[in-house]
Amino acid sequence: MSASSSERGKVIARVGRVIATRLGHAIFIILAVIILTFSLIHLAPGDAAEVLTFSQGGASEEQLAEIREEFNLDDPFLSQLGNYIIDAFRFDFGNSFFFQQPVSDLVLDRLWPTILLVSTALGMAIVGGVILGVYSARRPEKTSSHVMTVLALFGFSAPIFWTGIMLLLLFSSWLGWLPSNGMNSVTVGDGFFEKSWDTIKHLILPATTLGFFYMAQYSRISRATMLEVLGSDYVRTARAKGLKERVVIWKHALRNAVIPVVTIAGFQIAAILSGGILVETVFNWPGMGRLAFEALLRRDTPILMGMLIISAIIVIVANLLTDLAYRLIDPRIRYKT
């Protein structure tokens, strides 16, 4: 009926408006990120040219001046900042001081591994956390539920790098089941399936390490909401309808219990990205985190700035996706602005 199609049109218009508003905010956020970071880096003693000569084993003062000239490091601060902002909004983030390559290429090269790692970890955390949470909420008095609570507490309090090293020692060093580092074995062939399988094997440990921490959190949240949801009227209704307990739990209760998990996961994207840095270092995962870490030590300002902007974009996009996912899961939100 026409009422329905106009209703749908309204929904689409609302989603479009949400996206537009967010993008508008995003531009201001990114501008603020640029100005703040650029100023902070500029305030610190030393500059990239000196770091570069340090990593090359020294240079003459003339060479140093040459590098400064090349990178425009001697320009007044405001003109450097201004030029950077103009270029950045044209998606030109300049060249890395260290790699002498366009920042966008360098960062985009590492974007895919990071997204793969973070999204796998997040997926594992949400799925695993919710399963654990549901399981322990269903029989809160059982021993296995207590074991899970302890495990969750453990995952929450254990430092990420420690978990990572323990997993490495267990599965890579002792059992020898999984590779210890990188995204692909150096000896892997080029066949698609061979390479994908190799990547999956490499992904398991770092994703588990990163995911474990958040899994613990999500299991606590979903346990709490699950307990609440299981006491709700609609679960009682579902049971009164004669539904199988499996359907009651995994359809009626879960869909509602997942809502806060999704919300929190959305808020945490930025934190997970930064948690990724540690994991990427421990497992030598070739992602953005490691590049950021190296660039920070090298004072490679263009990379740092580029990464920050791209991370900001990721966070904004991820938050937007969460928002849309949230609307999808919860129809009550779907029709509000």
Place this chain on the structure above:
Amino acid sequence: MSNTPLIECKALYKQFQAAEGAAVHAVVNVDLELARGETLAVVGESGCGKSTLANTIIRLEEPSAGQVLLDGVDISHMGSRELRQHRQKMQIIFQDPFASLDPRRQVGKAVSEPLRIHGVTPEAGMEETVAELFRKVSLPPDVMQNYPHQFSGGQRQRICIARALALQPELVIADEAVSALDVSVQAQVINLMMDLQEEMGLSYLFISHDLAVVERVAHRVAVMYLGQIVELGTRKQVFNNPQHSYTQKLLDAVPIADPKARKKHVMIEGEIPSPIWPKGQSPELVTMREVEPGHQVAIEDL
């Protein structure tokens, strides 16, 4: 005592903004008077605007238009400092007494709070004043040290009443104040309120959806429908001689607690339309006519 009504609403409006420029027209062109010592009941179904009317009168909401006169003084747009002195005269009790009380606070403290804020009672006499208030609502004063969860729903509502009475108000607004109570407790609280009215000369603005209760307590009754008053008169006039079709429908729907008076239900379908109007549109104003002295009814085009 003068002849000025304690409360007088003149062409009172209250609107809320909704999405896409639409507006909830919660209170529309309401004219009301409430005399001293009188109980005026405002009845109607959920969404009819009766709670908003109460909140607007007591200035929890600022009216969108129109006036509220308290003792002849226009308080509808008064600044908060000035308002404070006047607000002492008006108190409100809500439906859920548990939500109205701070769970971590001794109830004695809760009752003495308005006294402290307004500085009307010296600290030395505070305990005795509060004890007196507890006695007034038929609670033993030695429960002052207890916390809200230690009381039953009826007792909690008594505490809320005690708190409302602390500043010796002239008007008490009871917004569905007895609706959540069990029937026996409800009867006790209502009896208490009537006692207090007699004793202290209180006026009540009694907001309720329960016509059976209203019939018991009200001197006069206003029937609200979509933000407007459609029938107004003494309790007897409205209940014994309902003129407006909506009043008749309401009364007809009330289940009578007597199996011999079982109604043969004529199924009336349909629900109350929404008080939300799109941008630029507003409800049509009703015109009242007087069917008998003091009994006004909105003219319907049937």
Place this chain on the structure above:
Amino acid sequence: MKRLHLLLATLLAFSMVAVACGGSSSSDTAEGDDSPATTQAEAPEEIPAATVAEDTAEETTTTTAAPEEASDEPVSGGTLVVSTQTQAQHFNSNMASGTAPGLPSAQLFASPLKFDGDYNPQPYLAESWEFSNNGLTLTLNLVDDAVFHDGVPVKASDVAFSIEMNKASHPFSTMFGPVESVDTPDDTTVVINLSQAHPGILIAMSPVLLPVMPEHVYGEAFAAGEIREFAGNSDPSVLVGSGPFTLNEFDPTNGIIRLDRFDDFFEGPAYVDELVIQTIQDPNTVLIALENGEVHITNMQGVADLDRANTLDGIAVTPEGTEGIGAVVSMEYNLEDEVLSNNDVRKAIAYAIDKDFILNDLQGGLAFRAKSPIHPGSPFYDDSIEGYEFDPVKAAELLDAAGYPAGDDGSRGISLTMDFIPGVPDYQQNLAEYIRSALDDVGIELEVRSSPDIGTWIGYLAPRDYDLTMNILFMWADPTIGVHRSFLEANIQPIPFANNSAYINPDLEATLAKAGVATDLDERKALYAEAQATLADELPFHWIETLPTHSVYNEVVQNPPLTIWGTMSPLNEVWIAG
């Protein structure tokens, strides 16, 4: 069975290493010179033989011939994986120093000479070489069958071109600074004319310092002044090398450099089919990868990591292979500071620091004592100089004498800051923290200042905005390359690795100048000994220890690279046991 075999091999290897170390760090280096054949290359070849004997003696039934045979005879094939901590940006060691480009560069490009574990030059592209009597001419006779990866023969002109590029582009200007001209009378003869005698030029012809590059590929970009941007520095489709491996893939995203064996290499094809250089940041990960055989060789500095490596089966740990870079940890004094310009104060500070504590407790016995800027593994190191052994009483006396008497609370009214290089706590921050407490004991207040990144630290160091700083200086095999620079007045510049103490001593500069051009080895040693004595007395730096760098490798690696350049020497003779 195999484990036992490896264990015995490790034990033997260790005892040999211990002997070798003892030999090189004793002052008697002549013996090393006399027996250049005692290169580390031979040692492992002997070990399996001994192991076989042991094995057969103890286990009579389970021994099978095949594995031992495999260990005896070098086998071809396999992938050798070397891990590094710093990512290379290019592989052209003619325009930058550093281990990151040095490791791949030494595999992709041959050089005139290579060096063994005792600083002895060995033939490489040059089958022989000769200095003229006055030391002003060096003649190289090149092999006639060397070809670049594109099949074009390596000619004398390519060597000359590479020297020219290096002289113009490399930060170590002392390496080829004295080269006036290079003549190439024929395709296999290179005549290098020097403005002054320059014995250090030989070591400057190491693979890591002078890669020989084809002029027909790199010449145009160099002539245009665009060599730094030239794709041939890292792009597999452009880069043409002269070394034992060709560049297959450079994947900076994954930190992987993939090299293939070059079958037409003039020394014969390398044993391994493929060589992978992989960047791995975290030492724990490296250790696990080493244990799993995912990585074969690496260098490590972390004390805890090395301790763990020492406990692992099948992993060998040795300080060899790190001498060439010659990293020395020191504390620099800013001589422009009023208090520190007083030599007695500098000495008092030196006496207040317990080097034994640093070596044994902080470094777990993994680093060696260093008393001068010359690495103790170098033939020019003089161990007899004053090292300022721990003596707090003497420190107190010196401070009293210098006019800084202790007050009632023991304080001497001296308050200084200490900087350190961030990111390497084992031999920077920990030392700084220890020195703070050591100086507190003698009444000097020291505030340790942390820098969030290296840039910040350089930002303090370069403009001499510091009092004391921890530092690490690299000798790069010859004192003319990595030592002189710290003490020349002309080199007081606001950049790292210059004369950051602002030390001025014309007499010392004269001694160093003489040592740099002395053609007689003993004379050179004597001059450097004199310079070291002067520096020890004047103390612009307080030298403390070597960096606890060790070569760490999985024992499937046979003939590991334990020369002075370690993994920065060509790895064509390394093979992997089956």
Place this chain on the structure above:
Amino acid sequence: MSDSALPLLEVNNLTVKFGDFTAVDDVSFQLNAGETLAIVGESGSGKTVTALSLMRLVELSSRGRITSGEILLNPPNEIPMDLADLPEDKLRKIRGELISMIFQEPLTALNPVFSVQSQLVEAIRSHRDISKASAIEMALDMMRKVRIPDPEQRLKRFPHELSGGMRQRVMIAQALALNPQILIADEPTTALDVTIQAQILGLIKDLQEQTGSAVIMITHDMGVVAQVADRVVVMRQSKVVEQGPVEQIFDDPQHPYTKALLAAVPRLGSMADKDAPEKFPLVEQDA
């Protein structure tokens, strides 16, 4: 094969505990086919727990347990059974099929994240092996029966998009979709406005007449009891204090509590000839 003289449902000495607290104490009553039994009582009297116990939901949803008593169900043409003693998989088949239930707050009793259609179809298909299309057809039919205007459109809606009255109609449609023998209505109109309440009560009555279902009406509202019940069970503090035909309870209450309760009930029309408000003539009762 059940004897027609047997009551449809017979509850004997039912006791339900939550930990140490006895929520239902030795409760017995009967329900005959086609009749409306009201269980009345004030909050905490145990009436809702009693209702939940009949479907053994008290164990699943509230962690209570039936410690003694029996709940005998005698469905026509079927073997009688004791619900208190039935395994979960058999109970599941009875819930929604032979006994179904509607609740006080229809907004929270419907799952907010699923459409009306999804919830109705699910209820039908969990007991009937039919295609989704026929289930939708049945759902639509029920929507019409409960007089929801424009049922095709409303079927696709989510609970929060419907008014309170509509939601309760959906609940009723869901509960009656499979023609249960017994409908338990737990305060079905308490959250609704008085006009809507009248509509819902009328609807239940109409459908009951059509299908012949028996109704157990849980309520605190004596007005509702007086209007719809055939027989009344009065509960107080977990116990049944009095039960009997509705006229007898209202005209000649025996128990002091019932008397007190009725005295407190405001009856519309009782003030018709009075000018001023009047207090309730409260009856003192022994605690």
